[in-house]
Amino acid sequence: MTEVLEFVGEPFDAVAWTTPPPEPAPRHDAAPEPGPVARPEPASPHTQEAAVQAVPAPAESAPPAASTLAELRTVLVSAHSGALRAQAALQRRLLGLPGRAAASGVLVRVSDEAAFKPLARSAVTRLGATELRRLAVGDLAEVFGAGYDQEDCNPEVRLAAGAELALAEVTALQLRGGAGRRGRVLARRVPGADPVDAAVQAAQVFALYTGLHLCLADARFVRVDPQVTRIEQSAEADGDDAVEVEVEWIDLVPRPGLRVRARCGGTLVTDVAVALHERPGVPVGPERGGFPARWLGRMSSLGERVLLSEFQLAHLARGDQGIALGPEFAHYTGIKATRIPTGGLLLVDRIVTLQGERGKLDSATYRTEYDSPADSWYYADTANASMPNCVYMETSLQSALLIGYHLGATLSRPDETQSLRNLGGTATVLREVDLRDTTIRQDSALVGTTDMPGSTLQSFTYTLSADGEPFYAGETLFGYFSEQALANQTGLDAGRSVPTWLEQNPGSGMRTLDVAARRADPAAPLCSRDHLSLLDDLTVVDGGGQYGKGYLHAERTIDPEDWFFARHFHLDPVIPGSLGVETVIQAMQEWLLDSGLADGMRDPGFVLPVGVPFTWKYRGQFLPTDGSSTLEVHVKQVQRKSGRLRLTADASMWKPGLRIYELTDIAVELRENGAAPW
Template sequence: MTTLEFAGDPLPLLPTTPAPPPDPVPATSGTSLRDTLAQAHVSALRAQAALQKLMLRTVAAPRPTTPAAAAPAVAEEGAFKPLAHTPVTTLTPAQLAQLAAGDIAGVFGPAYDQGEANPDLRLAAGKTLVLTGVDGLTRTGLTATCDTTDLVEAAVQAAQVVALRLGLHLCLPDATFVQQHSGHAEGVAGGGLELTVLAAGLVPRPHVKVEAHFRGGGRVSDLVVAVHEKPGTPIGPERGGTVPAWLGRKGATGERAMLSEFHLAHLAHGDQGIAFGPEFAHYTGTKATRLPNGGLLLVDRVLHLHGRRGELDGATYETEYDSPADSWYYADTANDSMPNFVYMETSLQAALLIGYYLGPTLSTPDATMSLRNLGGTATVLREVDLRGKTIRQRSELVSTTILPGSSLQSFRYVLSCDGEPFYQGETLFGYFSDEALANQTGLDAGRSVPTWLAENPAPVRRLDIAARRADPSAPLVARNKLALLDHVDVVDGGGRHSLGYLHSVRRIDPDEWFFTRHFHLDPVIPGSLGVESVIHALQEWLLDSGLADDLRDPGFIVPVGAEFTWKYRGQFLPTDGETRLEAHIKDVRRAPGRVRVTADASLWKPGLRIYELTDLAVELRERGAQPW
């Protein structure tokens, strides 16, 4: 997570940036043009044949109907993520009466329970309940029957039902519903309505913006219903980082959380004083350390902190992230399950947020400081399908070093699911002034280091990823928001290890979706997506290589037991023009039903090599294949 993140409202899908023409590469001495064309033609035929075999296997052997292979409706990147989930899709008059009595968990399930919190938060509080039934309820709206001529009141109550279904009450301890925008009504009610959620969010307070259409032709527009704390109710940490009382949120196992989705949303793009306490309020609206937002905000709650603000060594803490089965990244990845960048982002975000909470920047409160990841090492411990699961992150701030114009923090972390660890690593973050960021020298002390291909000109053959992606039936290809590469140029037998060399250039579009997500007021490409782009190149090479031709119904995974190291010494900005990557294949391993490819890689911005990746691996395996 070092050079990318996201924030703000969902953006329309952007067209893929056209691929630049390949770099001119002279043929090696002694190689005729005819031989070069023949080699390219044979390579293209081989790639086409391998792809056809893979597609035929996929058609002939469909994926089994399992939770890992199911295809739920997909939530778009940036869509509001409910704070709790329920199987309830209809409501009887009796259930509506329960909501009017404040029994939210009794209707929607235990994930909505707050015990003694929010005693006065209830449907139609102080009003006559006008809804008589809900025929269909989702996170994006409902259809209901009603008995009233008051269009606005019927729409308000329907909006309150949706707000409760989204769990908006779960991040405040003593709140009520408020109507922030009264709504514009016209026409007559009739006996029912259809309500659509136009927007939902947690900043500045949990809210839904809706419109309602009635069977009698009536309509209510511009209606906003929010959940707001009662006057005098604490909603965030006090000065010094003390949480005065329970702030209303419970974790996945029912324990009381220290900070909730509400606080992390404010850290990402809202009021940092609400998020972390009054000392941080002056960072609001300025370029400062933040979490990503939208579909790149991949940590939800802080459960426990063993440490104190101002003590910058030795703190430990536990956080949680809920990974819904309908998350956009499960739909867009070529993997069977969670893509590598989410493993990286959720662990790194969990680490950085408490490191920042303890106050490393507060000694120079007027300085503009940006947070960047500098590197780390991580290992997947076991293969696990994380759809619909809660990831628990245990992190440790190992040390903090304060330097002129910057400071460094190192962390260790372990991620668990269902009580069992599945991922571990360590990482280093830095806080940098604008001047320090402007004077970065990359990985090579400011020298312009050429790619291997520039120093070893050779014929290349192109893997056309954009063409594969354009075919909706093409298997095992990243799509939509994860369409990070359009092509890869291959030198067979090239690279440092003579096992294969990959090279790709992609233009940077300043309007690409991730710049609004990572970070608010400080846009850079997430480092994790730079790593993900190299993974995509390796995956495409593996499919093209013929190494997987004997695998039946294969799927990509993040390999277990493969320690991977990354180092970042720079950032990709919206104005940088292009990214350039190269990968050197260094190892290919085979086992029954499995193929694993390992490579070293680098990424360049114009004139500067800024990322170095060591032992990055991808694996293609048959579903159900035995472990190594």
């Protein structure tokens, strides 16, 4: 491990409580996850009847204060707890998407970041009578392609489940169609067929098209009876046999399913809900010890039988942790606990293989996969020519941390609330690659585990590959921290308030770049937008900074309703460290464009520099209640090669009163399209 990964304990325990340690804090409560069908009470986290259950809990309270310092901490902890509860409610509202359509029939549009990610993609968007008959007998891969193959799994997953086909043809399958952009199906029904049957079968077609069945091994369609309303046939209608279905809700939790509304000629069919449930008694997650008793049905991009799929990882992020990792983890369901991100920040799809044993935390190896479709939100929002740095960091770190948690890093203290935080690492881009429509395979290793009072530390190494060739490698350190340990963090400077360079040099000549104004111009090139709009203005001191080559400074107001709090993490919201790093990168990119150094470059694009080890260190996190964040960048080096311009810097970030991020040799590169490698 490199020096940056050596953990120094005092930032987490420098100021101890002046009273005895409090009892374990009460857990946050959570409403049950929404589902498209009614379910009985769960008997086991592994059977069809399993569902996410609410765990009522009293409100959190801070430890008793016995000094001015303890009183201050009590107030801060109480405020933080209130923010967490508020964020939990916000997250349920944003992620659940359970509400019925408005009476007017207008669907709320889902953001691209929150869009459901299909388990498979097909170029087939029209189905004739022959293809529908094949779906009715279960020949799913014959219709949609090899990515839908499950060998001999799911013999009962078929269109109409043996009933008469009500659809004559499907004229359009639109993954992001409809008013809500959750999906749309256009079809024609068989003359005289029941409109409800036609609506249900159209919903089943969309479920198969998005691959909802691929994460279960022995499933079947289940449904609830929809509501049927006669409506006036509009003049623009395509005829009485026309079927138009719009998806209102689609998810993997608690079971893969969707809810739609349909217009079938003069009939409006609402609350059409179909889901895929396993047959009674069939396992849908690992057994005790973390390994499934039988294959759970999911295939890798290369046709291998995987260990855990998108279904288990969705439950790990925000559902039943017993389904995700085994019965030992079931008690973490519905409470504040270690989780991976959710929504558009869930950037690992499958655990393919694992060589390790639960309870043995000294070493293990494993392989994961992440599919990166070209229509992913971050490709649209980044200023980069391909994947932004924050996604490189998030997908690699999420894959790395999974194995330590799976092997039981928190199980030695099952009654203690433990939060997972990244502490630092070093990573290097090995080659320049466009990752659109690529499956990233990551090989990771747990190097070691260290237990400390109030925390458990784990170190990892990892290598990411695309098309069999490595493109990114690194090492990292994670920690599992008790609530008391998190409350006692004192940043990178042992609790001292360290001023920024600008505060120490108040007479420096400053100028301001209005990043928000440039972003407001739709034609502005090389600009981060929408979910990656992380910077509004930038203060520049030309010739300033630690190295005398330029200094950048920016402040950002933290809004408790910022989109990423609902994604990272469920019931434990903090700003992802990778987005803090991304903010620094955007500051460097904006300065580079403004400096004039790139003038004359033909068709330039930002890329991640190859062969530059980047090191980060985190000793704290940005919370919804922190109010603001501050960054500074010290320009270190500007290099030129034919068609390329590279900027390297060091940087830090502050929450109010504490410096908590330190970034070394962070680099950005602008290159002409087609320029030779550096």
